[in-house]
Amino acid sequence: MIGKSITSRKILLLAPLLLFLGLAYVVPFLGVVRWSFTMPEVGLGQYRALMTDPLVQSVFIRTLRICLIVTAAVLVTAYAIAYVWVRGSSVQRMLAEFCILVPFWISVLTRAFGWLAMLSNRGLINTWLQSAGIISEPLALARNELGVIIGMTHFLIPFAVFPIASAMRSIDERVLLAARGMGASRTRIFWTVFVPLTYGGLIGAGLIVFVFALGFFVTPAILGGGRSVMVAELVYLRIFQSPDWGLGAAISVVLVLFIGALLALMRRFIKPAHLIG
Amino acid sequence: MSSSRPGPVILIVATAVALFLLMPLIAVIPVSFTPARFLSMPSGTLSLRHYQALIDNPAWGQSILLSLRIGILSSAIATALATMFGLGIWMFQPRFSALLIGFVLLPLVVPPVVSAMTLYFLMTTLSSFNSWIGYDTWLGVALAHAVMITPFAVVLILVALYQVDRRIDLAARGLGANLATRAFRIIIPNIKFGIATAALLSFVLSWEEIGVTLFITSVNAITLPRLMWMGLRDNIDPAIAAISVLLIVITAVILAFRIFIDRRRTTDPL
Numbered sequence: 230m231i232g233k234s235i236t237s238r239k240i241l242l243l244a245p246l247l248l249f250l251g252l253a254y255v256v257p258f259l260g261v262v263r264w265s266f267t268m269p270e271v272g273l274g275q276y277r278a279l280m281t282d283p284l285v286q287s288v289f290i291r292t293l294r295i296c297l298i299v300t301a302a303v304l305v306t307a308y309a310i311a312y313v314w315v316r317g318s319s320v321q322r323m324l325a326e327f328c329i330l331v332p333f334w335i336s337v338l339t340r341a342f343g344w345l346a347m348l349s350n351r352g353l354i355n356t357w358l359q360s361a362g363i364i365s366e367p368l369a370l371a372r373n374e375l376g377v378i379i380g381m382t383h384f385l386i387p388f389a390v391f392p393i394a395s396a397m398r399s400i401d402e403r404v405l406l407a408a409r410g411m412g413a414s415r416t417r418i419f420w421t422v423f424v425p426l427t428y429g430g431l432i433g434a435g436l437i438v439f440v441f442a443l444g445f446f447v448t449p450a451i452l453g454g455g456r457s458v459m460v461a462e463l464v465y466l467r468i469f470q471s472p473d474w475g476l477g478a479a480i481s482v483v484l485v486l487f488i489g490a491l492l493a494l495m496r497r498f499i500k501p502a503h504l505i506g
Numbered sequence: 507m508s509s510s511r512p513g514p515v516i517l518i519v520a521t522a523v524a525l526f527l528l529m530p531l532i533a534v535i536p537v538s539f540t541p542a543r544f545l546s547m548p549s550g551t552l553s554l555r556h557y558q559a560l561i562d563n564p565a566w567g568q569s570i571l572l573s574l575r576i577g578i579l580s581s582a583i584a585t586a587l588a589t590m591f592g593l594g595i596w597m598f599q600p601r602f603s604a605l606l607i608g609f610v611l612l613p614l615v616v617p618p619v620v621s622a623m624t625l626y627f628l629m630t631t632l633s634s635f636n637s638w639i640g641y642d643t644w645l646g647v648a649l650a651h652a653v654m655i656t657p658f659a660v661v662l663i664l665v666a667l668y669q670v671d672r673r674i675d676l677a678a679r680g681l682g683a684n685l686a687t688r689a690f691r692i693i694i695p696n697i698k699f700g701i702a703t704a705a706l707l708s709f710v711l712s713w714e715e716i717g718v719t720l721f722i723t724s725v726n727a728i729t730l731p732r733l734m735w736m737g738l739r740d741n742i743d744p745a746i747a748a749i750s751v752l753l754i755v756i757t758a759v760i761l762a763f764r765i766f767i768d769r770r771r772t773t774d775p776l
Binding site: 238239242243245246247249252253254255256257258260261264306307309311312313316318319321322323324325326327328330331332334335336337338340341342343344345346347349351352353356382383386415416419440443444445446447450451453460461464465470476477478481484485488492 | 511512513516518519520524525526527528529530531532534535536537544545546552573574587588590591593594597598600606609610612613615616617618619620621622623624625626627628631649650652653654659662685710713714716717720721731734735738739748750753754757758761762765766769
């Protein structure tokens with residue numbers, strides 16, 4: 230009797246969210262999967278198109294290239310600022326935290342727009358360089374792949390800082406003291422003791438950044454100016470501009486499978502609590 | 507300790523990164539005061555016309571009100587569902603709880619564009635049954651946002667729960683408290699900051715959501731980000747700079763205040 234009422238209460242607490250996501254997320258996703266096999270006609274046609282269409286192929290390759298560059302850039306920059314955030318003096322820590330959290334809380338649109346204001350032809354950088362007489366024609370900094378990489382790196386740094394900082398915080402201070410006591414220089418301690426102890430955080434951060442970058446939509450659409458289309462924007466275009474829902478659905482399914490495989494491979498490095506910090 | 511303080515090289519790199527992080531937020535400030543009708547740096551004269559445009563054009567006010575309404579509703583749904591779920595996981599420690607949590611976090615790890623497509627499917631399907639919740643309705647947007655932000659609320663609430671000392675719950679149980687008493691009088695008061703943070707983050711995430719919103723709205727449910735998007739794609743409207751400056755200032759002030767309070771609280775005992 231008691232066991233039974235505990236079970237029913239357990240279900241009462243857990244079921245609402247599970248049901249909600251099941252009905253509003255999983256079931257519609259199965260609908261998308263069905264689209265990929267039935268639109269415009271029943272069969273594997275869309276998947277065949279994915280494998281052979283040179284446009285789709287070039288978008289996939291560009292997406293992978295951009296994601297790899299962005300992941301590398303994010304890890305290096307996030308590591309530096311995370312280090313100061315974790316191990317700096319009290320003022321340094323406060324400043325670092327401010328610089329990490331303010332962009333994190335500001336919308337992706339505002340940040341993309343900020344980069345347009347920096348990089349576009351009449352933006353801050355080109356206006357300054359021109360008025361200083363260094364260049365005569367504006368540099369092409371936005372509306373191309375460079376702009377996309379800059380904007381995405383900026384967006385993703387905070388997401389990498391949290392897992393890296395959490396790995397840095399869990400380092401045992403005594404290990405560093407021991408290295409110091411045995412006469413290692415600061416540089417040597419950093420590279421041969423400190424950094425290897427944070428590999429777990431780095432791998433987790435790299436994975437999060439790569440996965441987020443893969444499905445990125447808003448920043449490439451604004452800063453790429455339609456010229457360097459990534460996979461996510463391709464899905465959008467296939468649905469709203471050249472109605473081809475089947476292909477958009479097929480790309481979605483392939484993306485999910487790819488990320489699922491990636492996460493399964495790297496499962497032991499992911500801790501949900503680290504996502505937010 | 508001194509051996510682990512950041513050295514000059516890493517300080518220089520970190521300063522460059524900090525500037526990189528703040529630069530685009532600072533760059534919108536001069537743009538918002540340009541007298542020109544296109545994106546440009548002001549040369550000589552400053553103008554408030556783009557701030558005036560925010561007031562004169564009713565679309566901005568309407569979209570702000572809509573975004574507030576959607577944010578409050580979706581954050582309430584997400585926080586309530588996430589709190590119940592977190593309590594269930596923490597109090598009963600069911601078998602497969604890792605699996606359940608993984609399932610609930612799906613919308614977080616699935617690429618946003620796939621979620622957008624999925625919710626587009628949901629909304630068009632719902633629209634064929636009713637005209638209240640569905641494609642291009644505010645309730646539909648709130649529902650879709652709730653799906654997207656719930657994982658974040660779950661993570662925050664679970665983090666708060668894992669910091670609660672299980673022994674206080676055991677003590678309450680030993681003294682004969684029933685489930686409701688334990689939940690409402692023991693556990694929830696101990697995670698109230700976690701719940702508040704989850705509600706706030708959920709609201710902010712909904713307030714600035716654009717990826718999914720773009721797929722499920724067209725002309726009626728124009729949220730603030732959706733309106734900004736429309737002014738960003740082709741000819742860039744400097745009114746975006748004015749609204750961006752306002753949003754950045756609000757965020758920066760709130761965060762600076764919070765960080766300052768946090769630091770005072772943690773450094774006081776020294």
